[in-house]
Amino acid sequence: MPPIRVEVDGATYEDDVEPRLLLVHYLRDRLGKVGTPVGCDTGNCGACTVLMDGLSVKSCSVLAVQADGHDVTTVEGLGAGGAEHPMQRAFHEEHALQCGYCTPGMIMASIDLLRENADPSEAEIRDGLEGNLCRCTGYQNIVRAVRRAAGEMRRPAEERATAEEREATP
Known part of the structure; x- marks a missing residue:
């Protein structure tokens, strides 16, 4: 072996x-x-x-x-120190899953898509995820999640950290 x-x-x-x-x-x-x-x-x-x-x-x-x-x-x-990756958070917040079976693959393919194109259009997202199938969602919320994560990932790290701290404060 x-x-x-x-x-x-x-x-x-x-x-x-x-x-x-x-x-x-x-x-x-x-x-x-x-x-x-x-x-x-x-x-x-x-x-x-x-x-x-x-x-x-x-x-x-x-x-x-x-x-x-x-x-x-x-x-x-994904994620640092147990925190969710922006793509994981976006999938959760945009309700981009139903049964969840395709979700890990969709998240990973979406991260690679954003590596190549930091601000994809809806059509570019659909094209970029063409090899990942979902039988439950109809893809609308998946596309919204990728767009949301793209916006989040383009923000400077300091700005994201400040926003996360504000959300965590009761």
């Missing part, structure tokens, strides 16, 4: 893995990262989307050995 060394959500893991083991199964079964769901196992639905070196990948179409030497971020690794 080939050895791999991969950083997942800020922690380094060294393991021997079967050459055919999919990244999604490595994350879930070996590392306990169950926030990354197994959807279709064919790369069609996008529920298993994670970031590898900052780029979104469908973890059901990547072998664990291909992640060797790379940095993987799952939905569980």
Whole structure:
């Protein structure tokens, strides 16, 4: 079995893995990262989307050995110090989920979308999330959440911190 060394959500893991083991199964079964769901196992639905070196990948179409030497971020690794990532907060505030199954993949793909385009239009968001499917929401609230997070993420960090402090004060 080939050895791999991969950083997942800020922690380094060294393991021997079967050459055919999919990244999604490595994350879930070996590392306990169950926030990354197994959807279709064919790369069609996008529920298993994670970031590898900052780029979104469908973890059901990547072998664990291909992640060797790379940095993987799952939905569980977002946010700093236990705080929600702006995209997670926007999905919550805009009610951009119903059953929640596609949500981790949608969030991860949306973060990558904003990396490429910090201020996408509604059409650009829909186009950018084309490979991630949702059977429940109709996408309206997802698009609103991505727009909201885009605005939040463009604000300077100091301004965001001040706003969060004001919201936390009763």
